[in-house]
Each structure stands twice: as C-alpha cells, then as structure tokens.
Amino acid sequence: MRWLLLVLMILFSHQAAAAFDKCIGVYVGRxxxxxxxxxxxxxxxxxxSDTSGSYWVLFTGWDPEAKKEALSVLMAAKAxxxxxxxxxxxxxxxxxxSPGQVFTEIHLSTNP
Structure with missing residues (x-):
C-alpha cells in the first residue's frame, strides 16, 4: 500500500512540474x-487548489501602464x-x- 501511495505521489508531482517547467497553464496565486x-x-x-507555488515572479522594469494591464489580466484569471x-x-x-525571475509576457490560456 505504501508503495502505491509513493508511486502515485511521484506521478502527480511530475505532472505538476511539467506545467511549471513550461510556464504554460499555470494558475495565479498570491x-x-x-x-x-x-x-x-x-x-x-x-x-x-495548491497552497504553495513558484517563487515570486517580479515586474522589475515594467512600465506603470503595462503593470496596470498585467494586473487586470491576472485578477481576471484569478477571479x-x-x-x-x-x-x-x-x-x-x-x-x-528559481528565485528572481522577471515577467516578460503574460497571456490568458486558450483552454481554461
């Protein structure tokens, strides 16, 4: 039984990591x-339903107007x-x- 749980945990963690490695189809957290x-x-x-996620991803160097547009997209996605x-x-x-990453683009996914 323990082996089955271990195998399932590994399988599910790998599937979650695949989206994180590609940054495709991720959810907005904090x-x-x-x-x-x-x-x-x-x-x-x-x-x-996760309680934790990536490291903070930053908006360093973004224009103030672009930050407002990004916030609108992120809030719509989160809501x-x-x-x-x-x-x-x-x-x-x-x-x-990895820590210290900076956004260059944000898109709503085609398929929610």
Missing part, C-alpha cells in the same frame, strides 16, 4: 501590490480560476522554480 509601485510580484501555482501562460527573462523563458 499577488503583491506595493503602495508606490503598483503590482510588484506574483506567485504562480500548478493547481488552483475566474482561468489558467495563464507566462514568459520570463530566464534563458528558457520560464524557470519560475
């Missing part, structure tokens, strides 16, 4: 808004439980499992 800078950083999750596809400045355009 959103941080700074009183002077506006939206500051976001945590993304593999599943809407409707819709998935998002994101890209960062990392070499593989993702790496949200």
């Amino acid at each position: 959103i941080s808004i700074h009183h002077q800078q506006g939206i500051d950083k976001v945590v993304l999750m593999s599943s809407s 409707s439980n819709h998935k998002v596809d994101i890209y960062t400045k990392a070499q593989g355009r993702c790496s949200i499992g």
